[in-house]
Every structure is written in structure tokens, then in C-alpha cells.
Amino acid sequence: MGYAHPMDYQSLLEEIRQAVRADFGRGAVASYIPALARVPADKFGVCLLTVQGEEYRVGDAAEPFSIQSISKAFMLMLALRLGGDELWSRVGREPSGTPFNSLVQLEYEGGIPRNPFINAGALVTTDLVLSHLPDARKALRDYVRVLAQNFDIDFDRRVARSERRTADRNAALAWLLRSHGNLKAPVARVLDLYCHQCALAMSCVDLARAFLFLANRGMSPLLGEAIVTPAQNKRINALLLTCGMYDAVGNFAYRVGLPAKSGVGGGIVAVLPGRYCVAVWSPALDRSGNSLVGVSALQLLTQMTRHSMF
């Protein structure tokens, strides 16, 4: 594809930063909990890490934000690590075609969530992790700290408490899962861990570091060790591409064309296998719940580098 010379990612990111300014003011910051609604809409950061270890940053790349649903990817990784393929008897691996918090699919399909990135599926991965670890909350935090090589990463307790107070619909999902025998731990414990993982505060730099292994066949260049097996890595990337962007995976695959996971905190983390991991943050969301400016920035990145999955 003609990439003999090293890409000047820093100039690229600067250029993208200028270009997306036109989009500031569009979209809406998530407002279902006060802690999220207070985040300034004009925050913007990007961090790109190559598998060779080069790091590029622009804007608020080092400022922590609420990772929200991006945490579902961490829980999936942990669940695979702890339980292996046990997980796949309890969660599917296909796009859902329904909103992320829908109970309809779950009822029609006997309590098996379509994939680990809709809420019901993430409740199952959370439950599986809980069943393997005595102090799962701490274990998750430590796991993420090691992956990102940043031991200041922590839960935002205020966000976690807010999440817990507005978790009625997730409670409905959890009880429905339980009625189908697909939730083992007490619902309150599952919801507590679920709300905490959503409230993990991480920066673009943290995220890019933590997910870099996905661009490198499961091996973390930072840690020099395998985080998941190559097969698991392929599975996770395939799931990210087909299920990672709420109800807009098709559009994201076209516009950006990278496996990615988004959160309503405005973060998106994406990988180009063999090349890089990139994390972007901009709080205002489009109608699908993905960062509006974040998607534009990633689209520019793959357009300007002329390199995506497709």
C-alpha cells in the first residue's frame, strides 16, 4: 500500500484538530447523570500509539474522562481471561439490531444477549468476572492500571453513585437475565460492579496504551507480554467492528473502518491491526450515542492516511 516512509502522525493529528473545530457545538453531551452533563462540550483530545511504540498526542489527551461503555471491552477481556470460552454459552457474538438497552431481544432469545457490548451482554461478562474473583472491583481497576501502565487510574465515585441511582433499566435487564438462569451473582453486586466499571476515569493516553495490544495480535508492546491469545484478539476485534459502536456499526465501518468501542462519556478507542491504537475524546454525542467529533476525527485519520480495514 506504499507506506515505506514513516507516517507523520503528529502533523496529521494537528491537522485533524483544526478540521474538527467546525463540528464543535453540534451534538449533545450525555445528560442522564449530572456528573456527565457538567463536562465542557469543547474538550477534545487524541492519543495515537503505534505498535512500534511511538506516541502522538493533541489537545486534552492526558485528561481523564468517564470511559462508560468502553469498559465493556475490558470486562470482555477479563471474562475471556478468567473463563475462556465458557462465556460463549452465555452471550452471543452477533450484532443485535436493537437499542443497546433493549429487553425485547433478550426475551425473545431466551435470556442470551446478542453480544458482550450491549448492556445485557456486559452484565453477563460482569457476572462471570464476579464469579471468578473475590474482589472483582479492585481486580478490574488493577488490570486496567497495568494495561495502561498508569497506577493513578481509578473509579470516579461520584459518577459510580450517579450511575447506580439511574440503573433501573439495567436492573430490569439483570433480573430478566437472572430469571433465565444467566446471572449467578446477586443482582445488586453485579450492578454495583457494572456501575463502577462505567465510572472508570481514564485519559486518551491511558486508553491508547491499554488497548494497544489489540493492534498487535494480543501482545502488549508496553508490557512485552500477551494480554489475550491471537485467536481471542481476532475475536475481540471482530466483535468491535461488528458490535462496538451501538446501533451505528455499519455507518462507522464505512466512515472510519476500524474496530472500535465508544462510550457516552465521549471517548472512542480504535485500532488498525498491525499499525496503531488511537483514542479520541469529545463529549458531545450524535444520535447513536457516539462522540460526534470523535467519529469525524477518526474518519479524517483513516481518510488522510488512506488506510483503514477496507
Next chain:
Amino acid sequence: MGYAHPMDYQSLLEEIRQAVRADFGRGAVASYIPALARVPADKFGVCLLTVQGEEYRVGDAAEPFSIQSISKAFMLMLALRLGGDELWSRVGREPSGTPFNSLVQLEYEGGIPRNPFINAGALVTTDLVLSHLPDARKALRDYVRVLAQNFDIDFDRRVARSERRTADRNAALAWLLRSHGNLKAPVARVLDLYCHQCALAMSCVDLARAFLFLANRGMSPLLGEAIVTPAQNKRINALLLTCGMYDAVGNFAYRVGLPAKSGVGGGIVAVLPGRYCVAVWSPALDRSGNSLVGVSALQLLTQMTRHSMF
């Protein structure tokens, strides 16, 4: 229709009792909680009360059993008494066309249950009653005791505890209602009262007495006072006919043709307005969850008297 002469209901009930023996052994006793599964399948009782005050009994008419969903009618009556038409902004009055415990309809229709006799609707009437009464459980029991004129009526605590342990799906419904703002009291309190009302132990005699007013424009002949207004009475009977027999209202309307409410304990209570209230009990259920022998008995009753609603 030529009913100048008094009906010999006692002979009729005896004849019915003989006739339905052929059906014993068909159907299956509810088994989702042990307390129900232990009830002998060959129990059979009927009590018929005319609006003139004549009482006829056969078989195990005086033996208490778990009234289960029949209690939803009591909660509806209480909710109407306490809150009046306030209820109808929170619950619909149409058949659901979906199973009694489905979450699908609730999700598609914004958290408004189709009617007060599906589980979701009964959770809302329960919630409404809770919001009006300091000790709703006791109030419900006393209300039923007065209606039936039997002060020994009580909750079967063992059944109530069992119900509570298997209420996962109802918990899902409750949390989904709550996420739509259609449940005010804490979910645990609603479920606790809900499980207790299902565990009310009453006999056919109790039920026939308690619901006799429905055959008499809302006025209880036993108490000599109005239980509901004539308009509310019509509403309740209309709801019973169109929504009272789970997913078999059309078939029941044809075979029996009376407003009725059934429970998975094997009880059915039905009224012929202007004439009588009848309660029947036989624990084995058909595939719709209605007492198999109970429906047959009521069908014989309306065939032999040549008098139903139609």
C-alpha cells in the same frame, strides 16, 4: 329467557361434579414453587352464590387454596377505591395479546402495561395501593376478609416466601416500570406486597362471597353496601371478560361466556351479572395456565343453565 322458576343449582353442581371426573388426570399442577406443586391434583370444589343470597356448594368448596392471580382483581378494586381514575393514566384497559409476564409490550409501549391483569399491570395497581396505605399488606387482608365475611383468611407465608424467591421476572418487570417512571414505591416493597397477595389462601366459598358484588352492580348483598360504583363495576366486568383469563380470553368467552379471573393455584371466579357469582377450584392447569377442570365445570354450568353473557 324463561327463568321464572328458581334454578336447582345444587343438583346442577352435583351433576357437574360427576361429569368433570373424566378430566381428572389431565393438565398439570403449577410447579414453579414447591408449595403449589404439593397440592393434590384431584381436589375439586365449587361454590355458587346467587344475588338473592342462596349458597350452593360441592366438593372441597370450603378448603382454602392459593388464589394467585385472582388477587389481581382485589388489587384493581382497591386501586380504584383509593385512587379512582388516577389508575388509568398508568395502566391500559385492552387485551395484551402477549404472555402475562412479557416485557416486550411494556418496552414497546413506553412502560404502560396493557391491563391490570397481566403481571406488569398488577405491579402498578400494587404500587398505587402502597402509595395510599401505611400498612398495605394488612389493609389488603382486612379488605378481603370483610368482602368474604371470613376473618380467618390470611396469607400463606410459606407460599409468599417461595413466590419472593422466584420473582426474578417480576423484578425485571418492576424495574422496567420504574425506569419509565411508572412505579413509585421501592421495588422491594412492591414485590413483597405482590407476592403476599398471590399467597392469599381462600376457599371457593370465600371467593364467591368476596366477588358476589360484581354480579350485583357493585353492591354486596352480604354487606348491604356498595363496594365499587356501578360504573366501576361495569369496568371491572368488562376487563375480566376481555383480559381475565391469561391468553385464552377468547376461548373462555366462547366456552363459558362469563367475566372471570383465574389463578395458577387452580381457582377461577366468575360472575353472571344479575344472577350469581361462582368460584371453582381444581389445581391441574391447561396450557394457558387456567384450571383445566375448572373451565370445563364452568362451561357445563353455562351450557346446562342455557345462560351465559352471549
Next chain:
Amino acid sequence: MGYAHPMDYQSLLEEIRQAVRADFGRGAVASYIPALARVPADKFGVCLLTVQGEEYRVGDAAEPFSIQSISKAFMLMLALRLGGDELWSRVGREPSGTPFNSLVQLEYEGGIPRNPFINAGALVTTDLVLSHLPDARKALRDYVRVLAQNFDIDFDRRVARSERRTADRNAALAWLLRSHGNLKAPVARVLDLYCHQCALAMSCVDLARAFLFLANRGMSPLLGEAIVTPAQNKRINALLLTCGMYDAVGNFAYRVGLPAKSGVGGGIVAVLPGRYCVAVWSPALDRSGNSLVGVSALQLLTQMTRHSMF
């Protein structure tokens, strides 16, 4: 119930006619085909026939209008007459809980419509009638003429043609039925007959006469012969009460409390078993597709006579 003296129905109907004037101007005339949209919204007629043969009329009771879905009741009667219980292996007898023209229920339930009064169910009764009769269209017309004792009754060809041109969704239902093996005749023939039956032009007088037998255990007092068996009669009345008023059967059962069938032409026919058959016509519809003034008029009738099913 104290109806020893004959009811002065004529005065009652006059009173109702005055009372419902307040409602003129509310609701909307069906506009999906031009022929219906042109009908003046202030038309109003009632005809009540007692089983003893007394006839009472007010307003435009003798003016023919498009009976639309009321024809589904005729097709059900014909299908039962021609095929007996054969029908019930192909159509259910329960309320649908979904809009009258929905494909969803049909897909989920393997091509068996919930009841004969939703469009899919009526397509099946139409198909069954077609399979028994060489010239079903003429046979239907003659059947209705005899029932109503009016040999001028005919199809409104203009309406039938309009119906045919807007029958896309019914074509979808028909093909879906066919894909499940639940439609035998060619789709075009079924749709042609279906559109013609909807275009039958009848007056309130015609309808009251044609359906009077439903108030008389299946025996037509006009013809002195049985139209359906007493069991079939009960079945039809039960279906009318639980499924006859689109998605408003619960509300209609409460407000009126009679087995009834409505059409978007603004007609409603209803029966009080043992007493009378009544037909009302007023073209403006409520949101459920039932005649707004028609429902009010029937509500007044059962309130003022203090006699409904409940």
C-alpha cells in the same frame, strides 16, 4: 332486572340523537380512499330491532353506506357455514393486541392470524369461502340480501375499485399467509373478494336485520330459520366482544358492553342477546378507527336502558 314493561326505544333513540349532536365535528372521516372521504361527516342514523320484531329508526337509518370491516362478520358466518370447524385450524380466536393490519404477529405465530376480525384473519375466511363457492362474490351478496331481506343491497363498485388500488398492505398479508400455506386461492382472487366485501353498501336497517339472529341464539326471527347453530352463535358473539372493535375492545366493553363489529365507514352493529340488534352510523372516526359518535350513541343506549352484558 325489572324489564317487565316494554321499553320505549323510539323515544330513547330520539333522545340519543339529540344528545350526540354535541359530538359532531369531532373525529375524522376515513380518508384512505376518496370514495369514503367524500361522505358528509354529519350523517347519523340508528336502527334497533328487537327479537320480537319491533323496529325503531332515527335519522339516516335507511341510507346505505360502506360497511367495510363489518363485512368480516359476514365472511366469518359464511366460512363457518361452509367449512365448520375447519376454520379454527387456520385462524385463532383470541384478541391480537396489535393493530388490525400488523404483519408482526403473523410472522411470529407461523402464519396463523389471531382472530377472524383482523385483516389477516379475514383474508383467511375469505379464502375459505372462495374454496367452497364457484362464484363467491355473488354468493356473498345473495347471502347478505337474504339475511337483511333487501334485494337491492349491492357492492359499491367505485369503492371496491378504490380499495383494490390501496390494498398493498393487505397484499403483503395475503402473500405472507400464502408463504405459510394458509391461503389456498390465488392472492388476486382473495384480494378481489376481500375488497368487494368491504365495499358492500348497506343501511342501518339492513345491518340490524342481517345481524338480528345473533341476539336470538342463531335463529333469524325475520326468516324463521337458523343462520348458525347456537354454539356458533355463542362463538361469534364471544369473538365480537373480545375482538370486534379493533384495538379498543376493552374500552368498548366498558363503555357499551355489547358484542359489536365496527367498520371505518362509520358503521357499528351490536347485539344484546335475548333482546335486540342495533346498528348505528356516523362517519367520523376516533383514533381506534371506530365511529366516534356511534360509540357514544351505543354507550347512551346501554346507560339509559341500564342494560348491557355486564
Next chain:
Amino acid sequence: MGYAHPMDYQSLLEEIRQAVRADFGRGAVASYIPALARVPADKFGVCLLTVQGEEYRVGDAAEPFSIQSISKAFMLMLALRLGGDELWSRVGREPSGTPFNSLVQLEYEGGIPRNPFINAGALVTTDLVLSHLPDARKALRDYVRVLAQNFDIDFDRRVARSERRTADRNAALAWLLRSHGNLKAPVARVLDLYCHQCALAMSCVDLARAFLFLANRGMSPLLGEAIVTPAQNKRINALLLTCGMYDAVGNFAYRVGLPAKSGVGGGIVAVLPGRYCVAVWSPALDRSGNSLVGVSALQLLTQMTRHSMF
């Protein structure tokens, strides 16, 4: 990724051919039309074309078979060529989460199919093509002939006729689309073209040639001209990856990890952008309707080359 040396694809394909023999006998040949049911289950062919123009074949690579739903990709390409982005107001670009021929999603979402690869979506692309071309059937055939550089490619008339006779469900979809105003041409014409495109008979060699441009940013190396724009190319590949394998896209993305389209004739065509296009044929299908051996073969290909999208 270390692919300095040219890949020995021929040996690879031979090896794969040996390996998949173990799977012969599993799965079931499509039987809904006799013409498909008669195809021997042990047929197996692969053709791989690199963007540099090297061609590799094993087995029955040159034998034509019924391409079935693979034709949906041709119609999408033609619809984009003829109507540009006009298409996207009539068809979505997201996975459906429901079976390929479901009417449910279509009804709930106002007649807009989720993507061009479910039947409803393909009916819309077919309709759009029809509206632009006087003789669309011939135009499609010629388009495919040119793309594949094989002027013997034709419709299998016997298959087309069989398709037409079993197209009831597609007729239902077409009429439902039409009732929503999302089908312009007469239903019969749309279905006729739809059934013909499914009946195109092509070999693996034909398919690999016809779709090679998808691996080359829209430019056909065979023709030396652009078939679609680079943006359209990305769109098509993104759609193939997220929607191209019926209800098994997630699993296929994991096992194989290439944009691909399958048909119930047992064919699958897939591309690795920048490298190759590969077509495989084996008639027995897995439960998702994809070629069982075909998927295994492609999985081996990406495993053995250690190169997929992920």
C-alpha cells in the same frame, strides 16, 4: 506484516482442499427449490485472484452454480452506479439482527430495510435499478459479464422459474415496501428481476474476477477502470463485513475476518483489501445458510496466511 516474499497460494489452496474433506457430508444443500436440491453436495471449488493479476484455482472452480444472494452485491453496485446516494434514503446500512426475510423489522421501521443484503433491501436496490434501465435484466447480465470478462454468463431459467414460484414471502416483503411507498415499479416486475438475479449461474473464477475491484479501491485490474468510487468501495466492503453473511456476520468476522457475501447456492466471495479476491463453492449449508465447507476453507486461508482484516 512480513510478506516480502510472494505467497504460494496454489499450494495453500491444495492444502485447504485436502483439509476440508473432513467436513464433506455435514450441513445440508438448500432444498427450497428442486433445481438447487439436485446439486451434488461434494462439489468444491476455489478461485483466488490477487490484485496483481495472479490466478489460482482448485477443484470445481470453473463450474457455474447458482449465485443466489451473492447477486445482492451486484444489485447494490448497480444501484449505487445508477442512483448514487439516492439509495440511502430508502435503505439503511446497519446489521438487522433479524432473519434475512423477516417482515418485523420492516414494519417497525416504517418500510426502510436495514441494509441492502437482507431480502427487503435487495428488493429496493432491484426496484431502483429497474427505474433507471429500460431492460434491467439484460443490463444486469451484461454488467456481470463485463465485470467477470466472461460473455457466457447467463441466468439459469429453470432456477429463475422455480424461484418465482416460491417467492411468496418476498412478494409479502415487496407489497409491504410498496405500502410504505418504498417500491416504485410494479411488484411483479421487481420480483421477476429479483428471481433472475438470484438465478445467475457463475463459477468461482467468474466471481473472483467480478469482485476483484473490491480488493483494489474500486478499480478493476482486469478492466483497468473504476467500477465504483473509492468511497463507494469502502462502503460496500463495510456493508459486506457487517451485513454480508446473513445472521452470522459476527462469527464469520471472527473465523475468517474478510468482507464477504454468501448465497444459498453454496458460494461465498470474499476480499482482502490490497491483496486478493477469493471465491469458494460448496453446496452444503450450515444453519445460518452459509456454505459450511466454504466458511471452513476461508477460515483456513486466513489462518494459514496469518492475514485477515483483524
